[in-house]
Amino acid sequence: MKEPGYFKTIYLSVRSLLKGMKMTGYYFTHLKEIQTEQYPDNRATLVMADRFRGEVIMPHNDLNEHSCTGCQACEIACPNGTIKIITKQEILADGKKKKAIDQFVYHLDLCTMCNLCIVACPTDAIKMGHEFEHSVFDKSQLKKILNVKGSKVKAGVE
Amino acid sequence: MSLMGQDVLTEDGLFMVNIGPQHPSTHGVLHLKVWLDGETIVKIQPHLGYIHRSIEKMSENLSYRNFIFATSRMDYLSAHINNEACALTVEKGLGIQATPRAKVIRIIMAELTRLASHQLWWGCTGLDLGAVTPFFYAFRDREAINGIMEETCGARLTMNYMVPGGVMYDLHPNFQKHTKDVMASIKKNLADYDNLLTGNVIFEMRTKGVGVLSKEDAISFGCTGPTARASGVSCDIRKLFPYSGYENVQFDEILATGGDCYDRYMCRMAEMRQSVNIIEQLIDTIPEGDFQEKTKAVIKLPKGEFYQRVETARGELGVYIVSDGAASPYRVKYRSPGFSNLSALSQMAQGVKIGDLVAIMATIDLVIPDIDR
C-alpha cells in the first residue's frame, strides 16, 4: 500500500479529527442523551430487579412464623461460612423432642451473594433481599440474626 | 540539586521507574519495574501477586458446587465464562451435559459478557491513550448489558449463574425483549466508537506499528485471545474445541496479521460485532425445556483428571481438576489467559516509549485478578 502524500495526510488527519469533534459536539448539543442517574435522590423511585441479590433475609408472616427447620443445608452450601445455625431441642405437645432453630446467624461481612444457600434451602425459608446499602460504622453490626425473636416454624413445614 | 543527592541512574546508565502497583493505567495492582533510557524502555520486569488470593488453594477445600463462585473473582469481567468453564469441567467429570436450553442460555450469557468486557476494554483503551470521553460512551452500553445481567442473574458483575448441569434459574421473562433492544442500540453505538477512536489519526499514530508480537512469539508465550489472534494465531476455542453448542452457531474467527496494538484493537472491535451476531442468531430460538440437568445434592467426581478450555474475553481459560474421588477437588489449576499474555509484555515493550507501554498494556487487556488469581 502506498503511503499517502504530505498534503493528503494532512487532509485525512484533519478530517478524522473533525469527525471525532462532530461526535462529541453532537452529544454536547443533545442533552437528552445524558445517562446520569441521580442516585441518592432517586431512592424513592429506584426499583431493583426482582432477582437482585443484596443480602440474605428470612421472611416472616403476620403470625411471626418462618419456614426454617434448621436443617443446615444452607450452612453446608455456603462456601464462605457465612451462615451459622444454632439449634435447640423443642418439646412438642405430644412430648416428643424436635430440633428447631434457636438462632440463624448471618455474617453479612463474609457473604459474597452467591445465592447457593437460597438454592440449597428445601423449604424456601430464606431469600435474597433488595437492600444494598450495607455500610455501617462497626463491623460487628454486620453479624445479623435473621429469625425474629419468639418466631416459630410455620405449621406443616418439615 | 534534587534527585542528585544520590545516584539515580543504574550502573548501565539507565533510569529505573516503578510503574505501579498504584498507577492509573496498570488497571489494578500490577507493578512494572521499567528501565528507561530517556523515554525509551530498555527492560521491563513485571512484579505480580499484589492481589493473589489463592483461589486454587481455596478451591481444594470447597465442594464441586461451591468452588465455582470464587472464579467470578478471577477475571471479573468474564465472570460468566469463568463460571461456565468450571461448570463444564464438573459436567465433564460427571459425564453429563447441560440441557439444550441451558446450553443456549450459556452461549448468550457468555457473549453478553464478552461484549460488556470488550466495551469496558474499549473505554479503558481510550482512557489510557488520553481520551477520557470514550470511557463514558463505553459505560453507557455496558450499563445496559449489566442491567440484563442483574435482571436474570441477580448480580451485575459476579453473577454466579452457572451450576453443574445448567444454569441456576430460568431466564427472566423480559430477557429476550431487553436483549434485543440492547443489541439494536449497541449496533448503532458501534459507529460512535469508530468515529471517536478507530479512525482518529492520533489514535492510529499511537497504535499502528507499536508493540508488535510475532506469530511465533505469540505461540511460544502462550498468548491467546485477541492478543494472539491479532498476530495471526488461530486460537479461538469456540472454533477449535467447541463447547456448549458453539458448533451450531455461525460466526467468524477474527484474525489479523500485524500483531501490533492497532490490530489487537481491530480484532476486539470485530469480535464485538461477532458477539452481537451470535446473540441475534440465538435470541429468538432458545429451546424450551429444563434449564438445569438433575444432579445429586453432593457431587463427587470419579478419580481422574479433567481439563476444560473456554474462550473468555481475554483468551483461553483452562480449568484443570484433579479428583481423588472425594467431594471436593484434589487440585485445581486455572490456566488464566492474562498470565500468559502478560508474560509477552516485556517482549512487546522492548525499545518503545513510555506512552507506547501504556498502549500495549491497554490492548492486551490486562485484568490483574485474572493474572494473580
Add this chain to the structure above:
Amino acid sequence: MNKEELKIAITEILPEITFDETGEFLNVFVPATSLLPFMNSIRSNNNFEMDYLFCLTCIDWKDHFMMVYHLHSKKHRHEFVVKAKLENRENPEIESLSGIWKTADFHEREVFDLFGINFLHHPDLRRIFMDDNWKGFPLRKDYMDENMIEI
C-alpha cells in the same frame, strides 16, 4: 496424529516411556532426568511440532510431585500431556523448559512459588505471587500457616 499413532511415535523417541489413556488426553510419563531432551525433540520434530504449551502445573500427591505439561501442536492439531514424577520431596528438581517455550518462564516461577520445585537453568527463578521472604510453599498439601483458619 491420533492417540495410537502418537504412542508409537513417542515410543520411538524414548523407549522407556509409559502411557495412561484413561483421561481425555494421552498421558505420557517421562522420567524427570530425560525430560529436557524429550521435550526438545517433540518441539523440533516435524512429526510433532508441539509448539504450544498451554498449561504447566504440578500436583502434590503427598509422597511425590507430578509435573504436568499440556502440549498442543498448532500445525498438526494434536495434543497430549507429559508428566514427570519427582520423588524427592525435600529438594525436588527438574530441568526448566523456558528455553523451549517462553511461556514456561512465568508458569515455572508460579510452580516454584507455590510448590517449591527447583527448576534448573531457569533464567529468573524468583517467587512470583508470594512475598520474597515467604516461608513454605502454599499449594503443598502439608503446608500450614498460623493465618489459616478452618471454616
Add this chain to the structure above:
Amino acid sequence: MKTIFLISLSSLARHIHIWLEELIGNPNGVYITEMTIVGISLIVFLVVLCFFLGYAERKVAAFMQIRLGPNRVGPKGSLQIIADTVKLLFKEGLTPTAADKFLFHLAPLIMVITAMLALAPIAFAKDFQIFDISIGVLYVASVSSMAVIGILMAGWSSYNKYSLLGAMRSGAQIVSYELSVGLSLISIVILTGSLRMSDIVMSQSDGWWLFKGHIPILISFVIFIIASTAEINRAPFDLTEAESELTGGFHTEYSGMKFAMFLLSEYINLFIVSAIAATLFLGGWMPLHFGHWEGFNHVMDYIPSSIWFLGKTFIIIFIIMWFRWTFPRLRVDQLLNLEWKYLLPISMVNILVVTLMAIMGWHF
C-alpha cells in the same frame, strides 16, 4: 466609531482617574493608587475567571460525555469550584522530604506570576487596557514562554521520577511550539505593521483579519490554536501531565494550595491564549461588521465592546476544551514530529505568502 454607551469600561476608568486626581492631587500618588486598584481588580478578575472556567470545563466535559457534571453545590453545581478551592486551601500541603524546598515552593508562584504578567497588554474593551506597550505581541510571546521555567522547576525539585520526566517533556514541547506560535503571530504583525495591541485591534475596524486575510490568515489561525494548545499543555498535548503515563507529570508531588496554583495558572494561560487569538484574528473588542449592512452593523455596535471581547475569547476557549474532551494524547516523538514536520514548514511558507499579500496589498 461612535461611543454609544455612557457606562462603558473605558468611561468608568476615566471617571475613576478624574475622581482620584481630585482626591489626591499628586500625580505619583494617583498613579500608585491606580496601579493598586488595577492589581487587586486583576486578581479578583482572574480568580472569578478561573472559577468560571473550571465550572465551564467540567460542564463541557460532562455534556460531551453524556453526564450531568457538577450539580450538588449551589444552583446547577455552580459553586462546586468554590467548594473545591476551600477544600484545597485546607488540605495539607505535602513536601517530599528529599525535595529542594526552595524551588519546590517557588515553582507554583512562578507559574502563576508569569501567567498573570501576560495579561498586561490585552485590550479587554475599547480603550480599556492595563498597559498599552508598544511591543505588545512580542511581550506576550516572551512572557508566556517563561511558564516552562516554572514547570521545569517543579519537576526538577519534586524528587520524583515521574515529575522529572514530565518536566523534560515540557521543555522540549514548549521550545518547539514557541516557533509556530511566534510565526503565526508575526503574520498578523506583518499585515498590521505594528506590535502594539491597540493598533492591531484598530486595524480590524473594517473587518477581522480572519475574514479579510484570506486563506493564509486562516491557516495561521489554525496553527496558532494548535500550537498554543500545545504551549499551555492542554490535551491532546498534555504530555507533561499525561496522567495515564506519568500519573501527574510535573505536579505529581504537589497538593493543597500549591496544586491549586498550577490549576489557576493553567486556566489563566488558557484565557490568555484565547484572548490573544481573539485580539489578533477576531478583532478583539471590535463588533462584527458586514460591508454595507448599515442596520446590522448598527445593532452590533449596541453590544458593549467588553462583551464582544469576552465572547470571542470564550468561543476559542470552548474550542480548545472541545479538543481536550475528544482526542487521545499524542506520544512525545509524534508531538515533535507534528511541529517540525507539519506546523513549522507550513507556517514558514505561510509567512512568505502573508508578506507578499502585505506588500501587494491584496487584503481588504
